[in-house]
Amino acid sequence: MTNQRNLDEAMLRAYSEARCxxxxxxxxxxxxxxxxxxxxxxxxxxxxxxxxxxxxxAGDFTGDxxxxxxxxxxxLHAAAxxxxxxxxxxxxxxxxxxxxxxxxxxxxxAMRLFSVHSEFLEVEWKGAPHGAWLFPYEGSSRWxxxxxxxxxxxxxxxxxxQFFHKHRLSVCLLELPGQGIARLQQGSYLExxxxxxxxxxxxxxxxxxxxxxxxxxxxxxxxxxxxxxAAATEKRIVACVTNGGSVEPExxxxxxxxxxxxxxxxxxxxxxxxxxxxFIERLELTQCAKEMHASLLCIHGGKDELVADSxxxxxxxxxxxxxxxxxxxxxxxxxxxxxxxxxxxxxxxSEKFDNLSI
Numbered sequence: 155m156t157n158q159r160n161l162d163e164a165m166l167r168a169y170s171e172a173r174c175x176x177x178x179x180x181x182x183x184x185x186x187x188x189x190x191x192x193x194x195x196x197x198x199x200x201x202x203x204x205x206x207x208x209x210x211x212a213g214d215f216t217g218d219x220x221x222x223x224x225x226x227x228x229x230l231h232a233a234a235x236x237x238x239x240x241x242x243x244x245x246x247x248x249x250x251x252x253x254x255x256x257x258x259x260x261x262x263x264a265m266r267l268f269s270v271h272s273e274f275l276e277v278e279w280k281g282a283p284h285g286a287w288l289f290p291y292e293g294s295s296r297w298x299x300x301x302x303x304x305x306x307x308x309x310x311x312x313x314x315x316q317f318f319h320k321h322r323l324s325v326c327l328l329e330l331p332g333q334g335i336a337r338l339q340q341g342s343y344l345e346x347x348x349x350x351x352x353x354x355x356x357x358x359x360x361x362x363x364x365x366x367x368x369x370x371x372x373x374x375x376x377x378x379x380x381x382x383x384a385a386a387t388e389k390r391i392v393a394c395v396t397n398g399g400s401v402e403p404e405x406x407x408x409x410x411x412x413x414x415x416x417x418x419x420x421x422x423x424x425x426x427x428x429x430x431x432x433f434i435e436r437l438e439l440t441q442c443a444k445e446m447h448a449s450l451l452c453i454h455g456g457k458d459e460l461v462a463d464s465x466x467x468x469x470x471x472x473x474x475x476x477x478x479x480x481x482x483x484x485x486x487x488x489x490x491x492x493x494x495x496x497x498x499x500x501x502x503x504s505e506k507f508d509n510l511s512i
Contacts, residue, residue, distance in 0.1 A: 162196055278354075331344045370394070381394055386442035386445050396450070408427075458485060
């Protein structure tokens with residue numbers, strides 16, 4: 155079997171239909187993508203072709219002002235296809251960057267048409283800009299900061315914004331060092347001091363009218379582990395959600411070398427697997443879980459191949475006051491119950507904020 159075929163099959167395993175839908179695909183595109191790759195076409199080629207079709211379709215709808223629902227939807231689906239295409243190019247950074255830049259540009263076009271107000275924020279950290287999409291809810295001073303992990307970045311979590319808005323919460327989709335444009339274009343890699351970037355983002359949100367002492371944080375996948383570190387360091391974070399995170403992420407990563415290599419690249423292009431594991435150990439996540447004063451919600455899938463049930467229960471026990479939500483048939487990050495998962499975590503954050511006001 156060729157290396158290309160191995161990669162295509164790895165992408166099929168990593169990007170299930172449920173995960174693609176969670177990341178903003180249309181059902182038609184994800185099914186066509188998977189079917190064509192199963193019949194020996196290449197993942198990246200098909201995803202790019204689907205993106206082109208969607209972008210062309212967006213141009214068929216007249217009008218370019220806010221509220222052009224059809225064109226906006228086509229562009230959002232196109233951006234999702236572009237995100238999937240670039241994910242297969244881990245070994246080809248220059249080509250990956252070009253596709254990722256186009257993904258960002260396509261998403262920005264969609265946001266100009268989107269009926270919900272958005273702003274693009276850049277915060278500098280160690281000389282490099284790190285981008286965030288802001289979705290303020292009018293009249294709300296309470297912000298939820300959301301980030302992903304080694305693979306799902308920023309725009310992939312756009313679908314979750316509506317669930318927080320139902321609870322009148324403002325949302326910030328953040329790009330960490332080691333993710334997206336910050337890494338691929340600016341050369342910004344993940345370091346233990348990444349929490350100072352988080353603090354700068356909270357400062358920026360406060361300057362935009364956010365409550366200066368009350369923030370929530372949601373981290374997905376390995377980003378859930380990083381959320382524990384940030385919540386233990388930044389006292390303004392009063393509610394923390396880890397979806398698919400663990401205080402022992404090295405267990406799942408070592409079991410899946412391809413996933414471990416993806417995480418290692420967050421730290422630097424030449425970082426090897428041993429160095430990546432050492433980085434995780436030095437995060438001292440067990441201590442973070444014990445010491446963080448923020449309320450904690452652990453979301454876990456009973457069929458998560460990266461995080462064992464015992465790891466979820468250990469995290470909850472270490473925190474001492476944490477809530478645990480388990481979907482027994484849930485995959486990693488509970489992609490296969492995405493809407494229900496988003497509803498649960500948004501309602502939980504809202505409840506924790508409300509309790510602060512009592």
